[in-house]
Amino acid sequence: MEPKFDQLKTFIVEKGWSPYRFKQILQAVFKERIDRFERMKALPLSLRKQLQQAFGESILSLKPVTRLSSAQADKVLFELPDHNKIETVRMIYRAGWESYCISSQCGCGFGCKFCATGTIGMKRNLSADEITDQILYFYLHKHPIDSISFMGMGEALANPQTFVALKTLTDPQLFNLSPRRITVSTIGIIPQMRRLSQEFPQVNITFSLHSPFDEQRSELMPINRKYPLQQALALLDEHIQKHRRKVYIAYVMLPGVNDTPDHAEALISLLQGRGSWDYLYQVNLIRYNPAVGTPEAYNRPQKRELDSFYERLKEAGLNVTVRQSFGVDIDAACGQLYGQYYIRGKPKEVEEK
Template sequence: MKSTSKYERIQHLLSDLKQPAYRFQQIADAIFKQRIGEYDRMTIIPKAIRNELIKNFGENVLNLTPVMQKTSNQVNKVLFAIEGNEHVEAVQLSYERGWKSYCISSQCGCGYGCRFCATGTIGLKRNLTADDITDQLLYFHLNGQALDSVSFMGMGEALANPYIFDTLKILTDSRTFGLGHRRITVSTIGIIPGIDRLSKEFPQVNLTFSLHSPFVEQRSELMPINNRFPLNEVLNKLDQHISDTGRKVYIAYILLRGENDSNEHAEAIAALLKNRGPWEHLYHVNLIPYNSTDVTPDNFHQSDKERVQRFAHILKSKGIKVTVRTQFGTDIDAACGQLYGHNK
């Protein structure tokens, strides 16, 4: 499946108009270096060419529209309207050291139905095109924001969207976004063919695997995908990814009080990740506080601080690298899928 991005279509148009090769670079520089978001303001381009761009692409470079924004001291969350009367969300996180990180969506909704996830309650509306995805970042860039790092942890399962690989090409293209591969993170619930393709085509892009339970039955109950791509098969694939790329794999683990935060769970995670071979030190667990939402089941709650610390302590004592993620944005419904729900 291929969706031609606007950047490719601009290049086709320029070659149809018999324009010199440097013309595309001028347009890309206008967008990405001078942050010009309207074709008509790109005065370095001849007027006739600007008119052709407007005729073919509309007046604005950006094809999505911000319709709702919520901001707290470190989080800026935006709901965008996209083609087909649908909406997607993106989140900007600002760290104290001045680093700007983005959490962007790869699908409108999600069809995998993980039980604790607000996006899962929406169902899958559609895959986002490469433009839908990259425009989320372009919006922030045109508004003067630095794009320091990007993760596909917004709405949807990135590796289930065939356009994700076109998207990664655009994000890493030196003429456009020019992001370093290691500043991009793709998060997956364990789509094995996608992990395979990522290892081959973008080996330096960071990979995060959503675990959420080390016990097969419980994981299948929380995340039905486990029936299709069983945990052990996914872990074997991740071993292969690490040995092929020499890169870390992050294990995301959302702590749900009384559900998956017991000492036994921590010990079972350690057992899963130990003795996997010479690369086992490249697994790194990220413990994530749960954001409860209006649309997820009432029986899920955040683990208390002491429990989180104890869980982390057990993992560390077993030699597992672990980070407890700080929680951002609970006050503004920053869990993915929440603004979408409010807007409806």
């Protein structure tokens, strides 16, 4: 299915209206931040009624159900047209910067051991509109869109509609976002990583590593058996050399599992000496956030162990940061987008806090 703005453009022409009317719709949405066709007063009443009949009352294809808030994060539960639900997180930095963690799938079918979303399995891919409407919802509510990460529910590169959504988000007539303000996270779907590098070279890539050892990575992330770590890194090497863009390595710290001195040394060996450009690898250490549905053996790391791991990487010359955690208290942090409405596979409504 075509994205809605393409459908609207075609609809205007087919109904015999001037192409200028489509520009007025874009003006209403992206300048005046109007979501309902009936309120787009620059349009003739007859056209507004036609738009309502064809596309519904609102420009949005999803409906907010609940919203949980903490000091630095908002998590919104959206209902899709088929009544499935997804979660989106808005993060507020102290400097005023607002970043968004959006979902690309309802559920996930890749079964990473530490990720809550994977425990509910794969429901379906989101359409391009369902992906971009997560951002449009906040934009229409007058929030700035400073950066976007495809790090919510699902594996972004397993959904072909992610590429359509990226085109919409960077379209100068629509969201007009710089690709450098967008990050796509992937567990390592190599063919689609290559496509992303070719079609959107300026979009930031975050590669989920989580263990430098092949056997352990396969245990934690079954995708490693199909797309081995070294093959994924070889592709990232090519991306860096060709585009001179930094690549982010996400590493979730699992106490007693992947945070030992041996892991630190193996990670250093893995990323150093790859070439004169290997300084463009940036390691992001992420505190594991316990969540519903994940193994009880996984705990949040202690500061001492995290600091020790960080210092060893730093001493070795790696570029490394500890990612700031947002929304832990509302289950909105990394790995926690599970959807508490899924209890043993059955939807359950979430009560707003």
